[in-house]
Amino acid sequence: MNQAAAQDFSYFPGCSMASTAAESNLSMMKACKILGLNLIELEDWNCCGSSSAECLDKNLSLALAARNLSLARPDRPLVVMCPRCLHKLRYTQLLLKNEPKTRRRLEYRWGRAIPPNLEIVHFMEVLVRNGFPDLRAGKVRSLKGLKFAPYYGCTLFRPPILSRRKYYQGEMENILTTLGAQALVGAYTNRCCGSFLSATNPEIVSPLVNEIVGSAVAVGAHCLVTACAMCQLNLEIRCTAEPKIPIFHFSEILALALGATDYEDWFARHLVDPRPLLQELALVA
Amino acid sequence: MNPSISLARDVEPAVVPVRPERFLAEEIKERSGEEVHRCYHCQSCANGCPFVQAMDYTPNAVLRLVQYGMRQEALGCRSIWICVGCHSCSSQCPMAIDLAAIMGALRYLALEEGVPAAEPYILGFHREVVRSIERYGRTHKLGIMLRYKVLTRRWFSDMDVGLKLLAKRKLDFKASRIEAIGEITPFFKPFWEAGK
Numbered sequence: 469m470n471q472a473a474a475q476d477f478s479y480f481p482g483c484s485m486a487s488t489a490a491e492s493n494l495s496m497m498k499a500c501k502i503l504g505l506n507l508i509e510l511e512d513w514n515c516c517g518s519s520s521a522e523c524l525d526k527n528l529s530l531a532l533a534a535r536n537l538s539l540a541r542p543d544r545p546l547v548v549m550c551p552r553c554l555h556k557l558r559y560t561q562l563l564l565k566n567e568p569k570t571r572r573r574l575e576y577r578w579g580r581a582i583p584p585n586l587e588i589v590h591f592m593e594v595l596v597r598n599g600f601p602d603l604r605a606g607k608v609r610s611l612k613g614l615k616f617a618p619y620y621g622c623t624l625f626r627p628p629i630l631s632r633r634k635y636y637q638g639e640m641e642n643i644l645t646t647l648g649a650q651a652l653v654g655a656y657t658n659r660c661c662g663s664f665l666s667a668t669n670p671e672i673v674s675p676l677v678n679e680i681v682g683s684a685v686a687v688g689a690h691c692l693v694t695a696c697a698m699c700q701l702n703l704e705i706r707c708t709a710e711p712k713i714p715i716f717h718f719s720e721i722l723a724l725a726l727g728a729t730d731y732e733d734w735f736a737r738h739l740v741d742p743r744p745l746l747q748e749l750a751l752v753a
Numbered sequence: 754m755n756p757s758i759s760l761a762r763d764v765e766p767a768v769v770p771v772r773p774e775r776f777l778a779e780e781i782k783e784r785s786g787e788e789v790h791r792c793y794h795c796q797s798c799a800n801g802c803p804f805v806q807a808m809d810y811t812p813n814a815v816l817r818l819v820q821y822g823m824r825q826e827a828l829g830c831r832s833i834w835i836c837v838g839c840h841s842c843s844s845q846c847p848m849a850i851d852l853a854a855i856m857g858a859l860r861y862l863a864l865e866e867g868v869p870a871a872e873p874y875i876l877g878f879h880r881e882v883v884r885s886i887e888r889y890g891r892t893h894k895l896g897i898m899l900r901y902k903v904l905t906r907r908w909f910s911d912m913d914v915g916l917k918l919l920a921k922r923k924l925d926f927k928a929s930r931i932e933a934i935g936e937i938t939p940f941f942k943p944f945w946e947a948g949k
Contacts, residue, residue, distance in 0.1 A: 483891050483892040483894075486891070486929060487892075487893075487894060487923075487924075487925050487929070488894060488918070488923045488924065512931050512932045512933055513931070514886070514890040514891060514931050514937055515886045515890065515891045515892055517886070519879075519882070520878070520879040520880075520882035520883055521879075521882070521883055521886060522838075522857075523857070523860060523879050524860075524864065524876075524879050524880070524883060524944070525861075525883075525944045526861065527940065527943070527944075528883070528940050528941065528944050531937065531940040532886065532937060532940070535936060535937060577936075577939075578936055622839035622840060622841065623839075627840055627843075628840065628843045628844070628849070628851045628854075659803060659841075660803050660804075660837060660839030660841065662803075662837070663837035663838075663839065664837060664875075664878060664879075664882075665804065665807075665835070665837055665875075667878060667898070667901070668872075668874055668875050668878045668901075669807065669835075669875070670911060670914075672804060672806070672807045672835075676803050676804075701923075705914050705917070705918070736921070737921045737922060737923060738921070739917055739918075739921060
């Protein structure tokens, strides 16, 4: 990972990061730029087919994910930030390993190979692997005084099919405490945010979101930091209880600590304005 | 008793139709790889599921329906549509049964057999998402939400949230469309043709 060439990555944003959670994407790109990680967006990527497509049709969702794999260069790790996309792409890779016929059929149709051993990594994994000295060196603002409750959501380590693979619990805490923040335990870290039910049945989701946010308030957290853009949105729009605390995407806090200056654009898109909190901690002007 | 079976004594033993109920557990095993008969109903899944209050059968009760071969009840229940696949149940199951995979297999089966979804709006939402992907290659959230409104006719519910999202520029008016849409469109045809 220390050679310059090893710092090139393919990058799969996914629909959320590219639209509703643009601030998560911008801040992650910023953090990568500061850390010297070159994320190259997969050209003409499509929806990974998770969630709704997966609910309705197995073949369709398989094809959607597989096309993205076929767009990736085999010699570069593919970085994914959205847990759901990550899970879907990894799951599809596993599936195609066991079904060579399906793989060949798809390769023939698109006229491209689907790299069988493509490394698919989560963004946090890249940071952890690169080591914390880099982070310490890049640190501009200390997060000292920021008490956060980590929130991973359900997808990063739950799916049983991937249970013998990488585990992410604790990495967000490791990274952000390196940067000076204080992680609090005791809040819900992996309770489901409601996923698509937030759109169809908000009355089911609101009490659950209130419990999650309430658990963070109860342990004295200033804010929740999520690893998932959809969770971030659901926790913001479906919280009906008071007090509301800011919900950050992990990359926003990371980029802030690394000295990003264009944060105004990200924080203006939050439904719960995080600026008063950050001003109080003297993290932003 | 089924009269066609009693007749079989007098005539040449022909193919005796067997009620498909008997094979439900086997079918689910084939599709999900999970053995439902391992479940002994400790209810860990039911206690852990965040959405259990919105379900008509707890997750283990859905497994019970499958164990008993109660096909109509299992394929027609609300629980399989409420389940979002967060895997709380799967991670808590002492028998390591992947319940979410079973819910998924039941959804596929229900769609294939044309069993009306007990949660038509949730199915409708999924369809709108799929339609959006078919059109653009990616999901266009504003379009999905508007079409979902047309479907449910609940025009004003959730309006405040929608307006807030628009004000915060979180919903793009213009959909982002992929270039090579032709590479994925063929995969949608069998889906709509199957009447899902």
